Amino acid sequence: MKVIDWLDERFDLSDVKHFIAEKGVPVHAQKVWYYLGGMTLFLFGVQVFTGILLLLYYRPSASEAYESVQFIVTQVKFGWLIRNVHSWSANLLVGLAFAHFFSVFFLKSYRKPRELTWVSGMLLLFLMLGFGFSGYLLPWNELAFFATKVGTGIAGAVPIIGPFTLQLLRGGEDVTGATLSRFYGLHVAILPAITTALVALHLLFVQRQGMSVPLAIERRLRPGERLPQMPFFPNYILRDVLAWYVVIAMLAALAAFYPWELGTKADAFAPVPAGIRPEWYFLAMFHTLKLLPAHILGIEGEHLGVVAFGLLAAFLVFVPFLDRRASRGERSPAFTIVAVLGLVYLVAFTIIGHYAE
């Protein structure tokens, strides 16, 4: 309390104090989905924190990366814990980001006036996938090396800009120490910088506009009626903290029962191990591309697939502007169906891709 008064004397925190005191969160049947964004943000914070700790010991060179991770895990006190948390938190982060995305998609919170919140959010989702892809290579073990080879190979399949993109990503024709350096730069500098800016914007939008109420519930309100509000501070924030503790519990459980392995050091000249595949969050896309026939209507299947996924990503980014009905406050069953199909496809193909050997 005294600290706040001290600051208030100097910086006039009356707007802030007013904002916090008056800020409310609408209460309704679907409010449980509100927590997902905060949980995702919390996990991002965990990643930044554990990531900074790791980079005190990690060495981004092909000859030392694996050994430095081995060093962290075997010699540095609690290194195994920090590394395990970082690896599992990454997976949880992507999972929660997708859950957050789907909940917003289903509840149509992207509709006017929250279009830019959605666009920044989609970009953040892609950035999280970029973090996952770039970070996966850093331990420089066999699985990571070949998964990166396959993944960047797919990027190279994009027509016209593909080969250039592949070289840009790999730092050359093949996956080498140059790739490791690039991915490291991406993972600890470039992506964090862009993410920080986008997260700031995303949060600013949310704070400015308040929480969106699902369309179905909004439509059931009588004119002039407002939903009951829960004070943000302390009621909602305490629930947020509860959600974060649940996330911590999940992390502890995963790290305890499924510790992350070191693997064997990457050897560029070793044969590709059988059943190589990317991390689970790329599995659906990967398996789809694998299933595509070699040629469709004369065009290479993989090219078509990659372009299709690109178009899908673009479609998703522009959903708020395409869903006219939701923007007008009307029911939009078409987009609900798209969301359902998307979720079913992702879940199904992830499972199929996992069990296909």
Added chain:
Amino acid sequence: MTDDEQTHPASGPSTFERRTFLDALLAVGFVSTAAAVAYPVTQFLIPPPSGEPAVESASAGRASALKPNSGAIFKFGSKPGIVVRTADGEVRAFTAICTHLDCTVQFKADTSQIWCACHNGLYDLGGNVISGPPPRPLEKFVVNIRGEGDEAEIVVSRA
């Protein structure tokens, strides 16, 4: 904090005790989880005794412990190395893995040579094969002395 007693008036001492008890419980919970995070993190920051991963270089012990015309085995990562001091004081280091069948070599003081007990391979103090089955010379390392006086340390690096 605004205390809205009008909506739900405090119902007496037991509620107050329960409230404070829960607050205390929460405080204990938060503090202990904070400590459970802070402790590993602070321990993590303390540099481990081995310094850094022994990929490019490793320590081969104190320089003063290596007498002239003697040798010692040291650990380079997970592989053995041999450090020798010649009769005129020069310190040299090689891999201790015999190039024949991977046995660990040793220093022979009476002939000032490096010898492999398995099949009698002999190397000179430059790592070159003198006699016996080894097909290739011993890989040579770069030797530096770090520090001064009694605590001076022999640091061996890959060539």
Added chain:
Amino acid sequence: MLWKILCGACFFLLMPASAFAGQAAAEPNTCLTCHSTLPDQALAAPATLFRDTDVHRERGFACVDCHGGNPLTDDKARAHDTTGKEAAMAFRGKPSGQAVIATCARCHSDPELMRTFAPKQRVDQAAEYATSVHGKLLAVGDTKVATCASCHGAHGVRLVSDAKSPIFATNVANTCASCHADPKRMAGYTLPDGSPLQTTQLADFQASVHFEALTKNDDLSAPTCNDCHGNHGAVPPGVGSMANVCGTCHVVFQQKFEPSIHNQIFDKGCVECHGNHKVAKPTDEMLAAAAPGICTPCHTAGDKTDKGALAAETMRTGIEQLKTRIDRSRELIASVGNDGIEVSDQDLALREAASKLTLARTELHAFDPARVDAIIADGSKIVEDVDRAGQNGVAELRYRRRGLAVSLGAILFVVVAIALKVRQIDQRRGGH
């Protein structure tokens, strides 16, 4: 007269400049100029060979130093004068039989002469040759055997260290095999005991581990024909000397084998078990008194009175057990290391244990199970220590897991406390 013109014409038209260069350095040599233009290859080839790369020519020797005759005239009769009037050494044509040896030995058995050209080179080759099978047969008139020229060449002789020389280390076997692998040529020759001389040596040798070392592993110290049979005094190693021959390189094995019981029994020493030409990479399977082991010709597994069979079984079991224990230990350490335990010391120790296996395989050549057991025991002790460290690693991993489970409990406790607090705050105000 006419042929003189023709000869001269050919000389100007067909002689490449290099011949002039070669001749300019040495004295004029009409042998070369004439013979290299002859259509008959048998007469022309020696000249061109000698003119190109030849170690004798490079040191200033010429055709006449071996063949005699007059090198300064292009008159055929005078050049080939056999009376000695034309030149210091009369022309003697192509030497054959003992004359070949005499021709080479004229210089190569002369210490003072050789000292001026190659001080370290030996001068007893001819004497050695006389003791060899080739030399002895030549002495009784068999001209099919190898002479100096058969292996070294006569014209176009290269140093032994020259990779193109027929007696460079990797070429020796093929050179010997040019006669010894030819059944027609070797027909009629027998071993001392009367059995026919085999012609499979080259094929056998090419299947051997020595040949692999020579040709694939670039190990020029690996033996080829001359290393075991001798260079000039070539004789198959005799009864009793086999262990010495192998022991020139395989010292430790000879040291173990020599005092052992098998050395007193075996005629052929190492060759009894390892073969002579087709020496294969030895395996642990060889050590058994039942197939595929090689103790079977003399020993019978299962025969309790057969001390040798019992010894073989003891030693083999010891080695196999240590191998298995090392493999199991390696797996444990790899798994524990993969999960995040420091295991570099254990890696080193397992390397030591593997060395004990190598030492055990050496020691078995003394055929004393007690000695092999001692080494196996050393190795087992090392593996025991490694296993203990491995188990400590497993315990550490379990401890970590338990620690996390405890903190999970604490976290869930806090979750419950927060949930209660939320309920309490909701009751106080804004509760929903």
